[in-house]
Amino acid sequence: MEEIINVCNCEICLLRTLFFEHLGSDELGDLCSNKAERNYAKGEIIIKEGAEIKDFMYLKSGLVKIYKEEEGEERQIITLAQPHDFVCIFTIFSDTNYHYSIAAIEETTICSVSLEKVKQMIYQNGQFAFDLLQRISKATDQIIKLRFDISKKQLHGRIAYVLLYFADVIFKSNSFDLPISRKEFSEFIGMSIENVIRTLSEFRKDKLIIINGKNIEIIKKDLLQRICDAG
Amino acid sequence: MEEIINVCNCEICLLRTLFFEHLGSDELGDLCSNKAERNYAKGEIIIKEGAEIKDFMYLKSGLVKIYKEEEGEERQIITLAQPHDFVCIFTIFSDTNYHYSIAAIEETTICSVSLEKVKQMIYQNGQFAFDLLQRISKATDQIIKLRFDISKKQLHGRIAYVLLYFADVIFKSNSFDLPISRKEFSEFIGMSIENVIRTLSEFRKDKLIIINGKNIEIIKKDLLQRICDAG
DNA sequence: TAATCTCTATGATAATTATCATATTATGAT
DNA sequence: ATCATAATATGATAATTATCATAGAGATTA
Numbered sequence: 001m002e003e004i005i006n007v008c009n010c011e012i013c014l015l016r017t018l019f020f021e022h023l024g025s026d027e028l029g030d031l032c033s034n035k036a037e038r039n040y041a042k043g044e045i046i047i048k049e050g051a052e053i054k055d056f057m058y059l060k061s062g063l064v065k066i067y068k069e070e071e072g073e074e075r076q077i078i079t080l081a082q083p084h085d086f087v088c089i090f091t092i093f094s095d096t097n098y099h100y101s102i103a104a105i106e107e108t109t110i111c112s113v114s115l116e117k118v119k120q121m122i123y124q125n126g127q128f129a130f131d132l133l134q135r136i137s138k139a140t141d142q143i144i145k146l147r148f149d150i151s152k153k154q155l156h157g158r159i160a161y162v163l164l165y166f167a168d169v170i171f172k173s174n175s176f177d178l179p180i181s182r183k184e185f186s187e188f189i190g191m192s193i194e195n196v197i198r199t200l201s202e203f204r205k206d207k208l209i210i211i212n213g214k215n216i217e218i219i220k221k222d223l224l225q226r227i228c229d230a231g
Numbered sequence: 232m233e234e235i236i237n238v239c240n241c242e243i244c245l246l247r248t249l250f251f252e253h254l255g256s257d258e259l260g261d262l263c264s265n266k267a268e269r270n271y272a273k274g275e276i277i278i279k280e281g282a283e284i285k286d287f288m289y290l291k292s293g294l295v296k297i298y299k300e301e302e303g304e305e306r307q308i309i310t311l312a313q314p315h316d317f318v319c320i321f322t323i324f325s326d327t328n329y330h331y332s333i334a335a336i337e338e339t340t341i342c343s344v345s346l347e348k349v350k351q352m353i354y355q356n357g358q359f360a361f362d363l364l365q366r367i368s369k370a371t372d373q374i375i376k377l378r379f380d381i382s383k384k385q386l387h388g389r390i391a392y393v394l395l396y397f398a399d400v401i402f403k404s405n406s407f408d409l410p411i412s413r414k415e416f417s418e419f420i421g422m423s424i425e426n427v428i429r430t431l432s433e434f435r436k437d438k439l440i441i442i443n444g445k446n447i448e449i450i451k452k453d454l455l456q457r458i459c460d461a462g
Numbered sequence: 463t464a465a466t467c468t469c470t471a472t473g474a475t476a477a478t479t480a481t482c483a484t485a486t487t488a489t490g491a492t
Numbered sequence: 493a494t495c496a497t498a499a500t501a502t503g504a505t506a507a508t509t510a511t512c513a514t515a516g517a518g519a520t521t522a
Contacts, residue, residue: 016318035458042516043477058482068379073383073462074383076382076383078296078375078379090368090372090375091368091372092368093361093364093365093367093368093369094365094368094369094371094372095372097375099372106404118359121289122357122360122361122364123358123360123361124357124361125357125358126353126354126355126356126357127354127462129353129354129360129361129364130324130350130353130354130360131362131365132323132364133324133353133360134324134362134370136364136367136371137321137322137323137324137325137367138324138325138326140321140325140367141321141322141325141330142373143375144309144321144374144375144378147378147382147515148299148307148309149376151378151382151421152304152305152307152421154508154509155509156468163472174496181468181469181470182470182471183469189509190382190383190445191509192509192510193469194472194509194510194511194512195473195508195509196468197469197471198471200470201470201471201472231304317510385478385479386478386479412498412499412500413499413500413501414499422479422480423479423480423481424478424483424499424500425480425501425502426478426479427480428482428499428500428501428502429501429502431500432500432501444488
């Protein structure tokens with residue numbers, strides 16, 4: 001589980017091409033010596049709420065959920081993060097400890113550099129700081145949009161929305177293995193698990209989708225979209 | 232209405248003490264020459280969704296709502312911003328145009344500097360960039376917390392939450408003039424206006440609060456808190 | 463292989479919330 | 493002051509969603 005690989009082939013690293021494009025080769029080398037890659041199994045907890053924030057984490061591959069759970073309360077999934085996303089990009093500069101937990105919902109590889117190093121680079125490199133601001137701003141915007149899109153819909157609209165979200169945003173295919181359980185689905189949209197199951201069954205009966213174990217295939221996308229838009 | 236005052240007495244300006252503490256006096260002078268202050272009447276729209284983002288805005292006094300409205304849909308109030316908040320801090324670096332609208336819900340003074348100048352300073356001054364990142368991170372965190380706190384509660388809990396939010400966060404007093412209409416209250420918590428009115432009436436009948444026109448006084452705060460916590 | 467557990471599934475009922483209808487009270491304009 | 497309009501208020505009913513009960517399917521362990 002605790003497999004730390006310190007390979008640093010930054011020439012082809014996504015971190016470089018996507019984010020650190022404005023770093024000089026000396027800065028990049030500096031960063032590389034502080035880089036660590038780690039794999040997480042499906043279901044494994046990556047970060048527990050309350051833990052100290054030490055690293056700046058980049059999701060290289062896989063899929064994670066960012067969530068919150070309190071004693072005696074339903075768990076709430078705030079958002080999902082996919083490759084090229086910076087994990088827990090909000091919170092990271094506002095407090096010393098995480099406000100949310102993160103867990104892998106598929107086998108996941110995370111690349112991290114020390115937060116201290118990132119802070120140093122913000123001080124040193126204005127272009128880097130600006131890129132980071134843009135990324136954070138975009139990520140925040142997306143999360144707020146996602147949550148508001150969902151919150152204004154009711155049951156059927158929410159389920160349709162999430163199905164289309166997986167098809168269009170996460171998997172870019174109308175056929176995919178649903179990476180979350182029905183329970184997690186319910187924690188994502190804030191409705192009861194029974195209603196999630198029931199609605200998926202309805203969509204299946206109405207031949208909007210085909211359910212085959214974990215696999216879901218969207219058949220009548222236009223109709224699903226209409227249900228989503230109608231709310 | 233369009234009263235633009237270009238006074239720049241930055242020695243006592245909040246912008247300076249709160250945010251620009253890491254700017255040199257030459258940078259501050261540069262900023263001052265680009266600063267504008269403007270007053271907005273209660274109800275006046277400050278920013279319309281879709282408008283080009285030209286300024287970096289600081290809320291000097293008053294209270295504003297950040298909201299979203301789409302044709303044929305209920306308006307949704309995302310959050311309120313109070314003095315010392317940067318207005319629309321998310322979005323600002325992610326796109327060229329606003330994704331949300333902003334309106335004054337009380338008489339409001341906004342101080343703005345050109346976004347270009349702020350960008351320039353991010354490039355030039357690492358400490359400034361880091362301060363800004365922290366502020367954005369904190370503001371985002373607060374908004375996400377607010378929305379999740381609200382979304383996991385049902386009607387009564389939401390109303391109690393918002394009343395306590397006004398008392399503890401906005402006005403820091405158990406007696407205050409409710410700055411939003413019942414309609415806006417409903418847009419803030421995502422429930423129907425009738426249920427907002429009904430629940431406030433219930434709270435009044437149960438003597439948890441005293442309603443006197445616009446004024447609300449919280450009498451049994453412990454009970455209200457319990458309703459809030461219970462959800 | 464059986465036993466245990468979790469996840470999925472479905473129906474029935476209860477709780478919650480929205481909608482509709484209709485007053486009443488404020489607010490602003492003339 | 494008077495009218496018109498918006499905001500607040502309340503009851504009745506309908507729609508939506510949660511909860512409870514129960515069962516089958518699939519996975520895991522002994």
